[in-house]
Amino acid sequence: MDFTKENTLAEIVNRNLNASNIFDNYRLNYSTEGKSRIGDACITQGLNTEVILSKLKKTENSGYNKLKISEWETGLLCDFIINNHHTYIRKNLPKLITISINLVKENKCDELIHEKLFQLKNEFEIHMQKEEKLIFPYIKRMKRKVNDMEKYETPPFGSVASPVKVMEKEHKNAYTELIIISKLMRIMITKNNNNASIRSLNEKFTEFISDFNFHIHLENNILFPKAIRLESKLKKQILKIKIKN
Numbered sequence: 001m002d003f004t005k006e007n008t009l010a011e012i013v014n015r016n017l018n019a020s021n022i023f024d025n026y027r028l029n030y031s032t033e034g035k036s037r038i039g040d041a042c043i044t045q046g047l048n049t050e051v052i053l054s055k056l057k058k059t060e061n062s063g064y065n066k067l068k069i070s071e072w073e074t075g076l077l078c079d080f081i082i083n084n085h086h087t088y089i090r091k092n093l094p095k096l097i098t099i100s101i102n103l104v105k106e107n108k109c110d111e112l113i114h115e116k117l118f119q120l121k122n123e124f125e126i127h128m129q130k131e132e133k134l135i136f137p138y139i140k141r142m143k144r145k146v147n148d149m150e151k152y153e154t155p156p157f158g159s160v161a162s163p164v165k166v167m168e169k170e171h172k173n174a175y176t177e178l179i180i181i182s183k184l185m186r187i188m189i190t191k192n193n194n195n196a197s198i199r200s201l202n203e204k205f206t207e208f209i210s211d212f213n214f215h216i217h218l219e220n221n222i223l224f225p226k227a228i229r230l231e232s233k234l235k236k237q238i239l240k241i242k243i244k245n
Contacts, residue, residue, distance in 0.1 A: 003056055005039025005049045010221035012038060014070040018059035020217070024210045026052065031216035032172045070222050074230060075143050077223045078136040085215035086128045092208055093121045099201045108192055109201070113184050116177055127170050131219075135163050139227045142234055160231050164224045171216045178209055 003012055009030035013019045023030045028041050042049040072080070097117050103109030138155050157163050185202055192198045 003053055006037055008035055008037055009041055010034030013217055016060050019056050020214050022055050031213040032175045034221040074226050075140045078140055081218055082132060088211050089124050096204055103197055110184050113181055116181050120177055142230050145234055160227050168220055
């Protein structure tokens with residue numbers, strides 16, 4: 001598949017899942033800025049667009065692309081996000097915090113890194129609870145109602161677009177904090193590259209950001225747009241029934 005500088009970061013990842021690794025390596029934000037065209041994103045990062053497009057071309061035939069995640073139905077996406085990415089955060093963020101605490105005690109880690117990781121842990125948990133208890137269940141109910149035409153009840157938040165907007169804002173804030181931590185981490189690793197604990201923290205954090213980016217891509221660029229379209233379809237069906245009656 002051939003991409004041009006006009007393709008957005010999100011659509012490129014949707015068509016070539018391997019692009020996520022390339023974008024992570026070059027700090028191209030396809031998660032919270034997925035609507036950006038790759039040409040514009042490369043200019044912002046001081047990258048040669050043609051070089052990035054060439055790298056994408058070399059990865060297009062991987063079996064990984066056969067997953068077709070962008071075509072999954074909304075209920076499956078919700079379950080996948082919870083079972084894979086929410087579980088990952090709950091398991092791995094505490095590990096990052098534990099390593100950072102020990103390094104702070106040894107005066108080898110900027111205390112701000114630990115403070116921000118701890119703050120993110122609390123914010124992530126609240127954020128994930130909103131999705132798991134409120135938004136995702138509503139999205140799954142909508143799918144059932146469209147298929148079976150069950151009685152539709154307007155949710156307390158009015159339209160799914162309202163909480164989606166809040167979630168996207170929180171995603172963007174979390175990304176900003178992760179980038180700040182990443183910069184602090186690079187400074188620390190430059191000064192103490194021979195320390196095994198610091199290298200471990202940096203490796204685990206790099207993996208965490210990669211998982212975060214793909215996680216948020218699934219929500220911002222696939223699940224949430226599908227949910228908004230699904231709600232619109234459902235409301236049109238209900239309106240037609242009301243007109244007939």
